[in-house]
Amino acid sequence: MTTNGTTAAPARLDYARTAPKVFRAMIALDAAAREGLDPALVELVQMRTSQLNGCAYCLDMHAKDARKAGETDERIYLLPVWHEAPAGVYSERERAALALAEEIARIDGGVTDAVYARAAEHFPEAELAQLISVCFTINAWNRINVATRKTPGTP
Numbered sequence: 001m002t003t004n005g006t007t008a009a010p011a012r013l014d015y016a017r018t019a020p021k022v023f024r025a026m027i028a029l030d031a032a033a034r035e036g037l038d039p040a041l042v043e044l045v046q047m048r049t050s051q052l053n054g055c056a057y058c059l060d061m062h063a064k065d066a067r068k069a070g071e072t073d074e075r076i077y078l079l080p081v082w083h084e085a086p087a088g089v090y091s092e093r094e095r096a097a098l099a100l101a102e103e104i105a106r107i108d109g110g111v112t113d114a115v116y117a118r119a120a121e122h123f124p125e126a127e128l129a130q131l132i133s134v135c136f137t138i139n140a141w142n143r144i145n146v147a148t149r150k151t152p153g154t155p
Helices: 020-034 039-053 056-068 073-084 092-105 113-122 125-148
Strands: none
Touching: 020 125, 039 056, 039 073, 039 092, 039 125, 056 073, 056 125, 092 113, 092 125, 113 125
16 A cells, blocks of 8 residues: 555566566676765665656665665655755755756756766766766666566565
C-alpha cells in the first residue's frame, strides 16, 4: 500500500538476474564513480537525483546509506528544498554539487555555464569528473529501477 492509499504496482523483472553482465558492469561503474568523493556528498547527490527521477527504490536505499554515512535527519528532510534551506544546512560545496546533479538529471536543458563554473570552483578537475560520473550513474540506476518497478527495501 502506498502513502496515498493505492497499491504499488508489482515489480516487472529482476534486472540483476535477467541482465547479470550489465548489472555487474553497473556495480563496477558505480564503485568507480564514487572513488575519491566524500560518501555523505555522494548520498546527497544520489538522493536528490532519485527524488527528481521519481525512483522510490534508490531514494529509500540512499537515505538509509546517508544515515550510515552520518547524515542528519534535518539534512535528509530538507533535501527536496535545499535551495531554500537556511544558511549552514548545506555547505557551498554541497550546494554546487546539488545544482550540478539537478541539471544533469534534467539534461533536456543542458548544464548551464553558471552551474558548471560554480561546481568547478568547489571541485578540482579530477573530483568534478568523479562527481559527474556519480550523477550519470545514479540517473542510469534510476531509469533501470523505475522501468523495472524495483520495490523499495528489496535486495
